[in-house]
Amino acid sequence: MTRTPRTSLFTRIAMRLMGRGDEASCAEVADHLQAYLDGHTDPEQMQRIAKHLEHCRHCGLEHRTYTEIKSALTRQSEPVDADAVRRLTDFGQALLHGEDRPVPPPADDR
Amino acid sequence: MIVGRGGNGLRLRRVPGHVDQPTGSAGPGVPDAPGPPDDEQGDRLAARNEAFARYVLPEVDVLLRVARTLTQQPVDAEDLVQDTLVRAFRAGDRFDGAHPRAWLLTILRNTHLNRVRVRRPALLDDPQTHEEDRVSWPGTPPPTSPEDLVLGEVFDHAVAQALNDLPEVFAAAVRLVDLDGLSYAEAAGVLGVPVGTVMSRLHRGRARIRASLTRAGVAPSPSRVHARTVREVEAEGGREPESGDAEPAAVAEPAGRAAGEGRGRP
Numbered sequence: 001m002t003r004t005p006r007t008s009l010f011t012r013i014a015m016r017l018m019g020r021g022d023e024a025s026c027a028e029v030a031d032h033l034q035a036y037l038d039g040h041t042d043p044e045q046m047q048r049i050a051k052h053l054e055h056c057r058h059c060g061l062e063h064r065t066y067t068e069i070k071s072a073l074t075r076q077s078e079p080v081d082a083d084a085v086r087r088l089t090d091f092g093q094a095l096l097h098g099e100d101r102p103v104p105p106p107a108d109d110r
Numbered sequence: 111m112i113v114g115r116g117g118n119g120l121r122l123r124r125v126p127g128h129v130d131q132p133t134g135s136a137g138p139g140v141p142d143a144p145g146p147p148d149d150e151q152g153d154r155l156a157a158r159n160e161a162f163a164r165y166v167l168p169e170v171d172v173l174l175r176v177a178r179t180l181t182q183q184p185v186d187a188e189d190l191v192q193d194t195l196v197r198a199f200r201a202g203d204r205f206d207g208a209h210p211r212a213w214l215l216t217i218l219r220n221t222h223l224n225r226v227r228v229r230r231p232a233l234l235d236d237p238q239t240h241e242e243d244r245v246s247w248p249g250t251p252p253p254t255s256p257e258d259l260v261l262g263e264v265f266d267h268a269v270a271q272a273l274n275d276l277p278e279v280f281a282a283a284v285r286l287v288d289l290d291g292l293s294y295a296e297a298a299g300v301l302g303v304p305v306g307t308v309m310s311r312l313h314r315g316r317a318r319i320r321a322s323l324t325r326a327g328v329a330p331s332p333s334r335v336h337a338r339t340v341r342e343v344e345a346e347g348g349r350e351p352e353s354g355d356a357e358p359a360a361v362a363e364p365a366g367r368a369a370g371e372g373r374g375r376p
């Protein structure tokens with residue numbers, strides 16, 4: 001039976017916490033996780049973070065949590081009023097074709 | 111001057127400063143142009159119309175979505191977009207064709223500020239001073255009911271509540287990016303702040319939401335290293351990145367330029 005040397009475990013933990021050349025550390029992930037989610041990290045950093053997330057349980061959990069938050073926020077967005085879009089597009093077309101400016105009735109008429 | 115009613119039921123009025131088409135009459139009730147426009151004016155009008163049709167009209171839904179975030183009132187949002195369309199129409203011949211959405215969003219923002227300045231000048235103070243202001247966001251789901259005891263819905267409601275409880279300075283950044291789908295640079299243009307400031311507000315806003323979810327028991331506690339980051343973000347308090355630290359917004363207009371329509375060709 002083979003046993004993993006103690007130094008190997010220490011090395012793995014150290015690599016995870018401190019990072020190495022091609023992989024981000026936990027602290028680096030914590031600092032840049034939201035920008036990573038938004039696609040606002042450079043390609044090299046994106047790869048380093050992605051590689052770290054493959055095996056770090058704590059950072060993976062944080063990544064999933066923020067992904068869920070971002071998805072839930074996106075679901076909060078209500079579709080724009082199609083009738084309003086049509087009215088405004090008609091208004092823009094009227095401007096474009098040199099017609100008189102349509103204006104909605106004042107608030108007390110609505 | 112109100113002259114009649116359009117086919118869609120909207121009342122019609124002359125567009126202030128509207129320049130008639132270079133060919134033909136603009137319609138009943140519209141005074142004829144004093145004479146045939148010269149070539150230069152014709153080119154300018156053609157460029158304006160082309161820019162408007164090509165860059166502005168396809169963005170009406172984006173403008174309406176962002177206007178809804180800025181005004182938080184559907185009726186006000188529609189009025190704001192209407193005024194924005196007029197300003198964009200007039201400025202179309204001076205637009206250089208680069209970053210059309212950013213150009214439009216800058217006009218939208220400046221138009222919004224002008225409207226607010228007239229209606230409620232006190233709201234134009236530094237938003238940091240109103241950090242604790244609370245706003246209600248249309249569409250916020252009602253409190254959790256027994257029928258809502260499905261994990262996904264409970265989570266969504268908790269997120270909505272946390273967003274609703276955010277100070278407006280953070281909530282605006284979150285809404286523009288996560289709900290309206292704007293990029294950091296586009297949101298910076300709407301808010302009139304550097305991109306770095308948008309990132310700071312957005313990340314801090316989400317971190318606050320994340321902390322609220324943990325307190326509500328619908329998200330796990332962060333590990334020590336991630337909790338440290340959240341604490342450091344919160345320790346910054348109201349401090350924003352220095353202008354020198356932040357990448358300037360690609361869409362920001364120089365202060366004082368009228369309504370932002372002047373970017374582009376001289």
